[in-house]
């Protein structure tokens with residue numbers, strides 16, 4: 673199962689499970705959507721994974737602990753103060769038959785991580801569909817390197833990002849990409865999905881390479897130019 677549960681204004685809480693295994697939850701902007709989902713669907717939770725220490729990704733941690741006291745909470749160093757079961761900044765770990773690869777994707781925040789599991793990439797606020805996160809407590813070099821790391825994953829990787837920013841990102845992509853055909857085609861699909869209240873993700877890395885300016889930036893200066901232009905867009 674792969675499910676994006678809308679939370680707050682435009683966040684997603686991602687749920688993933690393989691076969692009949694229990695569910696992995698990625699990021700927790702608030703507790704209510706999770707409580708109502710698990711009341712209606714009495715699955716077990718394997719773990720809560722956190723991508724980075726921004727309030728709209730971790731605000732539900734304390735209440736999550738209260739409701740699911742036995743579920744491990746795993747995240748990067750910058751989230752350690754939340755009382756994590758395990759701090760992970762890179763490398764692989766195993767959890768209930770899941771093999772999870774932690775990819776360092778700093779830039780948006782210094783210790784931001786992404787989780788790659790069974791060809792699904794949970795990339796928080798590093799990579800978005802047709803865009804990328806703003807550079808806050810990390811720096812441009814770090815963000816550029818993070819994007820290169822994600823770009824090196826297999827083309828069929830499913831991109832599961834932390835926000836529904838796709839239409840705004842496509843509007844920007846249309847102004848900067850030379851070949852706009854893939855962007856224009858994808859925009860029609862996303863407009864239709866959004867009208868039905870459906871998420872625009874997951875997408876594939878292969879599609880993102882055609883519609884995402886930040887994956888097409890050839891070097892750091894071009895990446896910085898795209899990022900700064902997008903900040904003002």
Ligand SMILES: [Zn+2]
Nearest residue numbers: 724726780797
């Ligand atoms: Zn963030």
